[in-house]
Amino acid sequence: MTEYLPAADWTARADLAALVTALDPEGTGNCRWVGGVVRDTVLGIPAKDIDMATTRSPEETAARLTAAGIKCVPTGIAHGTVTAVLAGGPVEITTLRRDVSTDGRHATVAFSTDWRDDAARRDFTINALYADPRTLELFDYHGGQADLAAKAVRFIGDARQRIREDYLRILRYFRFQARFGSIPADSEAEAAVSELAAGMKGLSRERVGWELMNLLGLPNPAPTVRRMAELGVLAQVLPEVRESGLTALEALNDRETHLNVPNDALRRLAALLPADSAVADQVAARLRLSIAQRKRLNSAAARETGPTDARALAYRIGIEEARDRLLLTGEPVAVLDGWNVPRLPLKGGQIVARGIGAGPDVARILRSVEARWIKEGFPDEARVMELLDAELT
Structure with a gap:
């Protein structure tokens, strides 16, 4: 028909x-x-x-x-x-x-x-x-x-032959499995990718990075990434990942789904990696990430556990980077929705006009007022002037 x-x-x-x-x-x-x-x-x-x-x-x-x-x-x-x-x-x-x-x-x-x-x-x-x-x-x-x-992702003909033609097909297999496949996956395909995973070492870093980031950008890549680890494939492209990273990715995926947060491949990559800036730099270089991506991955690697003032964090490092850290550590993030990072309504010239000589004292007073302004939740200009008065007194 x-x-x-x-x-x-x-x-x-x-x-x-x-x-x-x-x-x-x-x-x-x-x-x-x-x-x-x-x-x-x-x-x-x-x-x-x-x-x-x-x-x-x-x-x-x-x-x-x-x-x-x-x-x-x-x-x-x-x-x-x-x-x-x-x-x-x-x-x-x-x-x-x-x-x-x-x-x-x-x-x-x-x-x-x-x-x-x-x-x-x-x-x-x-x-x-x-x-x-x-x-x-x-x-x-x-x-x-x-x-x-x-929902079956199958190689055409002999799976091993297809992979030997281009080892990038191993990563493509998992990307399509995450997008279109079902569990359990095709047994022949899984046996082939596991057996030939070491062949990926000869691939260009750009091609590996592109496939990996596209996989991580799918709605729910966590089960597939765990399967890649079990089959010995993930270690060939991300040897830094440990069990804690797989668990962190699963938790992040659940959190994103619950909060209806858009998919973000870079944040998921950060979840997989340990909170270590040196590791972030190493992975960013290997995957040929852009300068902006490297900056975000490094920021996420500097995440800390424990209660965090979300808006104070966003003021310090930016909305996107703050949202990354909060989602990765499981802290509330809704307070950032629709909020724009404010600018301190005080300049050095205003301090000089109050009789303080230009120099290090102006910078010290500005930093002190800013710290109190942040702690009070970014009040308006009138309150900032009161804080300045208190500082000068």
């Missing part, structure tokens, strides 16, 4: 229709939507990135797009990929491929015109779904729809 992709907002986009016309004006079926956009639409999930596969060579694809007035960027033309820049967002278009050789990090590919060749080189059955852009007819060569329905 022929099955079809459900209609969605993106399937009705005019710019995508123009793209299809440019690549396949005769309607011969030489291009199809592929991968995540098809998978998510089958599940009724809003689609993000849109990818297309085609039997045309990358050079011909680029030429047809240019002729149709569609901006084309050769983002990976050696591997068969060009990107069409459309009003509704970019679309990656990749020529059908088959693997010739792999080294666990990169694959040497040959272009193909066989859709089954292309499907066979993909990682998981749920990612090897294709849809005709005009009729929305679905093409499923490896039982991906059945696996979606069963």
Whole structure:
């Protein structure tokens, strides 16, 4: 029985229709939507990135797009990929491929015109779904729809072979397991990722960091992360994690759910790690985190246990960093909702105007007034002037 992709907002986009016309004006079926956009639409999930596969060579694809007035960027033309820049967002278009050789990090590919060749080189059955852009007819060569329905994340063909082609697929497996899978997981997949986990050591740090942060940003990654630890996978990418870190992540996940706090991958990473700035620096460098991410991870590592004045903390280190620490230590955080960090309504010039000579005394008085102002819960300017009077007296 022929099955079809459900209609969605993106399937009705005019710019995508123009793209299809440019690549396949005769309607011969030489291009199809592929991968995540098809998978998510089958599940009724809003689609993000849109990818297309085609039997045309990358050079011909680029030429047809240019002729149709569609901006084309050769983002990976050696591997068969060009990107069409459309009003509704970019679309990656990749020529059908088959693997010739792999080294666990990169694959040497040959272009193909066989859709089954292309499907066979993909990682998981749920990612090897294709849809005709005009009729929305679905093409499923490896039982991906059945696996979606069963919440089964399975490698295509031999799991060990798929992993040896690219060891990053181990982390991708856990990301998809956390997002789409059920418990218990596929036994063959788990055996393969456990056996071959050490192969991840040769991966680029950027790729590992990207996959790990995307996994931690999912709604409830804690059970999957614990399973990664049990299978010996987590130790290959985050050897700093101990049982206390896994427990902390579980507690944080529960707290975020109870308080309806948005998912935050960096805060979850901080939960996994010990409260140690040196460790935070080491992990941030290894995962190639941005400067802003490193700053937040370091701030979270400086968390302290015990009662904390939430607003005083936020005044000192910032709202986002304070919220991280409070959530990680289990302290109330609602007091920060809708609150903006105030500015001390007192400047050094006002102190000088009261007869204090410019210099260290001004700074000392300013710090003293500020400390009392914070302790009193950030009162208004009139009260600050009273505090200044008391300090000068």
